[in-house]
Amino acid sequence: MSLALAHAAAAPAQSTQVFILPHGTTTLPAAAVGDLSAEARQYVAAALADDQKIVHLNHFSHHHYFVVLADKPTPGQVAEALRRNGHTLHGLLKANKVAEVYVHNLSATPAAALLLAEALSLSAYQFEGYKTDEKSRKAPALTKISLVGDAATGSDLTELDGLLQGVFLARDLVNAPLNKLNAVQFAERMAQAGDAAGYTTDILDLAKIEALRMGGLLAVNLGSPEPPTFSILEYKPANAQNTKPYVLVGKGVVFDTGGLSLKPTPNSMDMMKCDMAGGAAVAGTLFALAKNNVPLHVIGLVPATDNRPGGLAYAPGDVITMHSGLTVEVKNTDAEGRLLLADALSFAKRYEPTLVVDLATLTGAAVRALATEASAVMGTADAATLKQLSDAGYAVHERLVEFPLWDEYADHIKSDIADLSNLGKGEAGHISAAKFLERFAEGYPWIHLDIAGPAYLTAAESYRGKGGTGVGVRLLYEFLTRKLTK
Template identity: 65%
Template sequence: MPLQLAYAADFPSIADTVFILPAGTTELSVETAADLPEPVREYVARQLAAGSKLIRINQYTHHHYYVVAEEKKTLALSAEYLRECGHQLYAHLKHDHVQELFVQDLTGSGALALAEGLALTAYQFAGYKTDEKSKKAPDLQRLTLVGADVTAEQVRELEGVLAGVYLARDLVNAPQNKLSATQFADQMTQAGTEAGFHVEVLDLVRIEALRMGGLLAVNQGSPEPPTFTIMEYKPEGATNQQPIVLVGKGVVYDTGGLSLKPTPGGMDTMKCDMAGGAAVVGTLYALAKNRVPLHVIGLVPATDNRPGGMAFAPGDVITMYSGLTVEVLNTDAEGRLLLADALAFARKYNPELVLDFATLTGSAARAIGKEGIVCMGTADEDVLDALKQAGHRTHERLVEFPLWDEYADHIKSDIADLNNLGKGEAGAISAGKFLERFTEGYPWVHFDIAAPAYLYAPDSYRGKGGTGTAVRLAYEFLVRRA
């Protein structure tokens, strides 16, 4: 990743340094102001007394930055505040052309959160620009955390997680002509080589042999073949006897098929429809980089959804990998067809738990916006509670929707086992209810990341474009489970 993280026991006397001060600080201690002239110390004290939360001091040979922590209702919200401060601080670092920043935390718990916000803000998609000015690397190259309240191991772990988020963002930001289903599979293979997990890619012939009717149907209108990528991270000493399986939607571009999306505003950003698959490989990458002792398998069915050639049509009936039949009422409700095949395939691993991630419905986005993730499933309450707590700690918060029996009526079909559309209301739930039919035999949770996975305007450290949503959430949940 472009921004390197490091640990040091102390910082040089002349260095660009940010000091994280405890809430309520009104005067600087000796260690935070040893090289400041008295008038400058008095200036900072006045700023602190006036309630300033971010203070910048130019020493000409170096800079001092002071960030004042806040005590929020929960520790998770206090950490999120410091991530936001990291985002705000980055603008000053950019203006001052800071290349290496030392982080000195005087609160005892804030360095990692501030560094996380800084690093996520510093992300830049390499893109495809050829102009030399636009290709200029950012000034900030290195972030060094110092002091006794943070360890080198914690810094290395954060760097591994951030690398997973960066990978997911890069994949989501890549356009479809640079990331076909085959190229997506190649990228996942490369990630496995780099991080240390095994990757197997099933091609069209093997997918046909497995009779994955959902994936094959969506692929019918495409000039490109589908792929089904199986990633397995199985370290020695894994603490779980049965694997945890992560499933990610991999629609690399979605026109809506014959049920064509409108444009602009509907189709022009649909390169992001594989963000669930990106989250899965990003999570596997972070787990493997950090050598988390957990056996985890990732499944990513991938294709684009186009209206050409032999494209599947509303009214078609398809037979899924599980053997269930589905009446297609709308070809733009295609993601659940891919996921259903993968969820049924997951049963072969006798999993302890299955989590799926998908930019699945506009209904979820309209319900809670980009501020959270819709989830639902059949896992026990302790699993759902642990996921929600992980969501709070990473600020990738979860809102649980019900899967009541009555919602099964939404996906009834007159001529098949079920239909793929549901009703006009409760669209996110009917999609989840559809997926539930393919999860027999194991506990399961579904995450609809439609709104936060891709942002159309900058939003703090999440940036613009691909956000890498759910990588930090899934990692936080899984590492604590290990």
Template identity: 70%
Template sequence: MPLHLAHAADLPTGVTTVFILPAGTHNLPDAAATDLPKEARQYVSDQLAADAKLVTVNHFSHHHYFVAAAAKPSADLVAEALRRHGHQLHNALKAAKTQEVYIQDLTEEGSGALALAEGLYLSAYKFAGYKTDAKSKADSALNRIVVTGSQVTAEAVQELEGVLQGVFLARDLVNAPFNKLNATQFADQMAAAGEEAGFHTEILDLVRIEALRMGGLLAVNMGSPEPPTFTIMEYKPENARNEKPYVLVGKGVVFDTGGLSLKPTPNSMDMMKCDMAGGAAVTGVLYALAKNKIPLHVIGLVPATDNRPGGMAFVPGDVLTMYSGLTVEVLNTDAEGRLILADALAFAKKYHPELVVDIATLTGAAARAVGKEGLVAMGTAGDERLLQLKQAGNRTHERIVEFPLWEEYADHIKSDIADINNLGKAEAGHVSAGKFLERFTEGYPWIHLDIAAPAYLTAPDSYRGKGGTGTSVRLLYDFLKSL
């Protein structure tokens, strides 16, 4: 049974409940102790005084859990602590084989229940996978999370579920192996998401991509027996409040061998099914916006192909003519993501966009710069837009580290025989990649997000789990909604 997030005005008796208590609380409020005997109340108080993060009381027919809100310097960090408590709670519920849990926030603010539910919901994600034994295919025991109280509305709970379903969609796409998700299958999945959520999808095939002369996408695809796709997703409700659309561009390299500049393995090529995480995130954001009927006109562009060394594969030294007309000298075929993004960014100009944001697992340099704890950002959209993005990043804890696009970085991508080259230098590789993309963004404000580190995790990390994380879905939903 799929997991469902719901709202109830009142808390029933005799149900498994988690109570969120004010920071520093040792004595239980009456609302959290109505059916607890004196000894149990004392036990909970003693555990809270000992700084226990999660206190459990087993009533045999149900459980009560107690979580004290953390004392943090900002509301954003308090919310993140509650998300992490949600992960800890999920482990306890899983051990108890709990199917339904209620959440009641007894703090003065009363807003923490959504954050705890968010962490719990995300922790409950499980990729369906391809195992054939019945035990492996069994659903997670938890199938219903109910947020209670008058300080949270049913509409807010429903909206949160729509966003988290977008995250789950992105995770599913990233976790699918290449033999189950080539460029055509990826495009079909985007179209299916549109059918379900309510946005329009157009898929450009090889013939139309050739007609558009998308030299970057066509070059990266040359070594593959599978054709490329270019998917256009458009969500345009009648009550959209923006006259010009916001455009999201997602890198869709469904598997990256590095091409003839072959990646080493293990620890590099092995997990390259995740190299389309930017495209997956764009799909998840469009899905969440449409599901929740947010009044924004948003377009998603996802160029997709695999990058392989076979057949007529492009080679170092080739010169490509891009969709924009610029020429690019290829110095490394493993710097392919920027080539397909460049065509999509130039294509985005036709929409006269209010803002373009591209999302990509683009460089190891970004991963080394900030690790899995953050996302690299840069662009031309101006300080106000980047501040809004950072604020959304703090609210969702998908935090942004801004890097400069100083003019001197243009020297890193100079070519002797073409307009630019596709590699840059060893230093500041994430910035020279951004500087490359900037050349294709003339005519509109633009932000580049490099999600190379947090998009796919090889070890579990709290509610982000292991494998595809769906990173930037919650961030971009929050950001766009706030504009």
């Protein structure tokens, strides 16, 4: 779901309004006074002097809210503080059953109203799920946000709405359980989204995957009663500014039991419907780019299967031959995501890409290193490109922390009987996993994002909510659109 976003020349009388004020404001600007009584103005001034970040006036028929920008050292931190205030504001609007709100930007930060609208929309997200009892299905109170005057243009709102739809697509996919989203259904959902947004989808079935000799994807799928898929999402507008495509690769393990190296439960297996969050982020990014007619050629690759211990499941000690021709000794069947990604990274070479970025809920080591606050980043792209991606991460608060890919880490994935082992040492697991992927990402610049921490939250956290966060969509959209020549 998403809120309706609109532009308004002015706010109607007795409507609920939000005024964004500069940091340090102690008296109301004239534009925010309106018909407020002297007592009301005095109340707000006292609250501002007390350094309150959100001030609320209840007029019974309507409400006024005053949101004060934070004093932070960087624009990104100011923006994030405003998003978090937006989440708090959403709670107030929800408690007061406000259906529509008008937002005025009275600060010197041009994007402030858009940032607040973004936070309200992300906070209002609800996974519609499968509830049938009307008592348990609660319709959202807030249904429309109108930005007043020069707070934003109509094109700004259209772009924000397209981006939010991409985030919500990713969240919906991650939140769906296995019995509602197996590999085939996942591929079909991505294709349906492409039809709605404007990108094409080619779904490779089992026979085509076998013909391509994608040994990693096929091995992981051996224990499943359902076939794998390999989805190729392509957005290629006629006015694309890049001659060689950007390729996004997303891990699509729709459920991970760990295979024969079975995960313990609870706490490890019970949330593993989220193990396709990388693939969901790829779909969400393609959706946002296509919906907003961004002039870039972008391809998404999503190998998908579940990882189960049944039937002819691959076993520790097996040796498999990958799409690239390299052989891999399986030391642990729970290190399956890198096998799917390796085939996709090898396949990506045929596109002669400008850059390949993969996203995956790949390792517990990344979570232990960074918790849910950031994603780990590694790769062979040049320092300038890595910095551009990091800068985009700070702008949208989907932050990245770079780890090294020194030659010595290659020793972690040596095998006595094959070219590589799929499991590294007990330490630096997120690095050895990336070092494994590096062997298949040859011939082009490549960046790996381990999103295992922030992709899925077991408890609600500000506007990121609970469950699938859609991490990666806003990051990649910001990064890619910064590549445009204006």
